Amino acid sequence: MxxxxxxxxxxxxxxxxxxxxxxxxxxxxxxxxxxxxxxxxxxxxxxxxxxxxxxxxxxxxxxxxxxxxxxxxxxANVETEQTRSNIAEAIETIDEGFALFDPNERLVHFNSRFCSDIGDVADQLKEGLLFSDYVTMISHSRFLAVPAGQTPEDWARMRLSHHSQDHVVFNVSLVWNRWLQISEHRTAHGGTVILQTDVTDMMLSEREERDKMLGQQTEILQATLDHLNQGVCIFNNQGQLVGWNKIMNRMLALPPERGVLGLPFSTLLLTLEKETVFHGGFSAEKLLRWTQRRAHRRPIAFEVTRGATRTLSIFAQEMPDRGFVISITDVSAERNATRALSQINETLEQGVIARTEELGEALADAVRANASKSRFVAAASHDLLQPLSAAKLFMSSLSDRLDEPDARLVLSKAENALLGMENIIGALLDISKLDAGEAAFDKSAVSLSPILALLRDELTPMAQDKGLHLTIIDSGLSILSDVGYLRRILQNLITNAIKYTQTGRIVVGVRRTGSTARIEVWDTGPGIAMEHRETIFQEFARLDQLNSSDGLGLGLAIVERAAKGLGHDLTLQSEVGKGSCFGLTVKIATGPHGNRLGLPKSSAKWGNAIEGMVVLLVENDLRLANAISLMIETHGAEVLLAHNATEAKNLLAEIQLVPDFMLLDYQLGPDASGIQLYRDLIDTYGRIPTAMISADRSEELHRACHTNKLQLLSKPIDKEKLLEFFTNALQGQNI
CATH class of the missing domain: 1.10.287 (Helix Hairpins)
Incomplete structure (x- = not known):
């Protein structure tokens, strides 16, 4: 024990x-x-x-x-308490509202700024509060601006749906035009952190910038309208005047702006009726009925005369918002010229009239399409390219009838001018797609010599008018590029050099450096300061205010974007007071190349291969149809002309003749197309060599022609390509 x-x-x-x-x-x-x-x-x-x-x-x-x-x-307890205190002080000092919910959805900690903008909720916050109760309090707060059409319960459901995500950021609108940005994040242990940031100043600033941008776009639109040589007025879907340009003021003597804005069309028509005579079966009552329709207005065009000698061409078309645009063109000079030239060769007269009228209509199309860029491009391509095609074919037909070398030289230069206009229009149609990223670049071997020669013919008179010496040095090189875009780039660079150079000269040349070539445009202008070398490539940028009325400053912006899309290196060297040099570096083509620019060539190589043949031509544009018919008949063939699908079918059925070739316009009306007509005819007469002619450059049309094994001839029609189609068809080659 x-x-x-x-x-x-x-x-x-x-x-x-x-x-x-x-x-x-x-x-x-x-x-x-x-x-x-x-x-x-x-x-x-x-x-x-x-x-x-x-x-x-x-x-x-x-x-x-x-x-x-x-x-x-x-x-350890002291350090823990100090750390907790430091964290609490740190959370309290941040500018944002902060709250932490634990994995059980209960409020653990929050600072004084959390819900400080939502006073009636801030007073009820306490530790242990459930997240769902917190959302309910927010949804019923008098400080919350619930969107129109929503109830507080709808808003709460939306808020809880955000809460189901691990990381989410969204904005909440409060009364008195205030905004909170809510940032919610899930922690590693299943808790939730919420940050509230006052973004009112940012939202107001964005709104101000947006309003400023809309104002700038309105100014640009007004400047565009004022630069047109047509009177243009725009009406909303209530028939009230909302926009017009200076030409319209002069044509109709409109009252001051404060007295004409919102003016009903019927009131404006009373001004138009004074001393006005309508032609072509049109009348003021018919025009008024057209404007009073609410939808499905077809475009209308007619002419009126005011006084003894003034002739006005009027075009009206509906806009996507059910409003409409009316353009008025003073064609008095053209009509007087037409009467004065009535004795000249009928073919040339028709070509001039077609070109004059269609260019006027194309300008009107440009104004009508300000609300839709893509619609503008489609209208411009159709209205501008058809008269150019007719003019080219008329001149091509006339060239075969002239024997004097001087006359043929003059006609050749006229053809070059029309061809230059055609290439400019084609380039503009493609450049309009650059901003949208939809531009299609067709890079291939391009000979520089024809491009430089064409630019020399076009721009030398412009330089001479300013007293400048323009030198464009020829080059035999061929490069890899897109011919339309390349020509547009060089034309803009040379035109800019001429515009900003007051004295001296402009030199254009090509330097070869190994596998690349550098196209350079030198001038003796004022030069460009270092701080402005990026600005000049921006839209609407003009350093020389003296030339501010000459264009909208889009030239170099187009150059920069087209060069980037083509993969060409664009450089600038400049010294203030001495001049500038723009350089474009391109790759040299190593394979065979042809005349990519499509300059006028002799048609003798085709001979009369189609002599005695019968060609069915279906084209709803009378002037273009006459031009194509004249060119084909010059080479010995017969033309069966129809203006729509029904007329074509009836004509073939009546004469019981199967044509050797068919040329079909793609757009034959709102309910008919050349593709459908082709299918109907081959079902009846079997397969016939056929070419589709159209100003439409869409990928959809290309695919349709490929599927149906049709040749596509783009407007304006090139004489050489048309004759090449006939020859290939006769030789049995694939169309």
Whole structure:
């Protein structure tokens, strides 16, 4: 049996041992005998004293360790509390509202800025608040601007749907035109952090910039209208006048702007009727009925005369928003010229009239299409290219009848001018797609010599008018590029050099450097400062205010974007006061190449291969149809002319004759196409060599022609390509 209870504490055990030792010592001292029992008790007492000392030292060590552990724990608690305080202060100092919800969707912590803009919710926030209750309070807050058509419950459902995502950022509209950006993120342990940022200033700034941009676009549109040589007025879908240009003011003597804005068309018609005579079976009542329709207005065109000698051409067309545009062109000079030239060759007269009238209509199309860029491109391609095609074919036919070299030279230059206009129009149609990223670049081997020669003929008179010397050095190189875009780039660079150079000269040349060529345009103009060298390639940028009325500053912007799309390196060297040099680096073509620009060539190589043949021509444009017919008949073939699909079918059925070739216009009316007519005719008469003619350059038409094995001849019709189609068909080559 042990004298010490092991369940006692160390202190109690030591106390008992000390008492036992003292008791034993007293007994030993009281006894005089030296018996063995007394000695044994003494030894036991000594042993017990040794154990007490050992236990005492162990106890002291244990107490020291306990005190050290308590000190460390206290320091850890102090550091933890300091860290918590620092985090709370840091969260409080941030500009955004902050809140933390735990994995159980309960609010753990938030700063004073959280929901500070939503006062009635901020007062109810407290730790332990459920997220769903927080959303409900927000949805019913009087400070929340619930979108029109939504209820607070709808808004709450929308907010909870955002909450289901791990990371989401969205804006919330408040009353008094204020905005909060909410950024919500899921933590690694399943909690949710919410940040609220006041973005009111940013939203207002964006609105201001948007309004400013709309104002600039309105100014650009007005400047475009004012640069047209036609009177243009735009009406909304209520028939009220909302826009017009200066030419319209002069033509109709409109009152000041504050008195004419919102003017009903019927009131404007009263002004138009004064001293006005309608022609072609048209009348003021018919025009008024057209404007009063709410939809499905077909374009109308007619002419009127005012006074004794003034003739106005009027064109009206509906816009996508059910409004309409009316353009008025003063064609008095053209009509007078037509009457004065009535005795000249009928073919040339028709060509001039077609070109004059169609160019006027194309300008009107450009104004009508301001609301839709793609619609403008389609209208311009159709209205501009048809008269050019007719004029080219008339001149090609006339060239075969002239024997005098001087006359043929003059006619050749006229053909070059028309061809230059054709290439410009084609380039403009493609360049309009650059901004939308839809431009199609047809890179192939291009001979520089024809392009430089054409630019020399076109731009030398312009330079001479300013007293400048323009030198364009010929080059026999062929390069890899798109002929239309390349010509447009060089024309813009040379035109800019002429416009900004007051004295001296402009030199255009080509340097060969290994596998590339560098086309350079040098001038002795004022030069371009370093800080302006990026600005000049921006839209509507003009450094010389003296020339601010000459164009809208789009030339170099087109150059820069077209060069980038073609992969040509465009560079600029300039010294203020001495001049500038624009350079275009292109790759040299290594394979065979031809006359990619399509300059006039002799048609003698085709001979009279189609003599005695019968060609069915279906074309709804009378002037173009006459021009194509004249050219074909000049080479000995007979032409069966029809103006629509029904007339073509009836004609072939009546004469019981299968033509050798067919030329079909793609656009034969709102409900008919050349493709459908071709299918109907081959079902009846079998397969006949056929070419589709159209100003439409869409990929859809190309695919349709390829599917039906049809040759596509783009307007304006090139005489050489048309004769090449006949020859290939006779030789049995694939069309």
């Amino acid at each position: 042990s004298l010490i209870n092991p369940n006692d504490s160390i202190e109690r055990q030591n106390e008992k041992l000390l008492q036992i030792a003292q008791s034993l010592m007293r007994r030993v001292e009281q006894k005089n005998d030296q018996s063995g029992l007394a000695y044994q008790q003494f030894e036991r007492a000594a042993l017990l004293e040794t154990q007490v000392r050992q236990r005492t030292r162990e106890l002291e060590k244990t107490l020291d360790l306990l005190r050290e552990t308590n000190a460390r724990l206290e320091q």
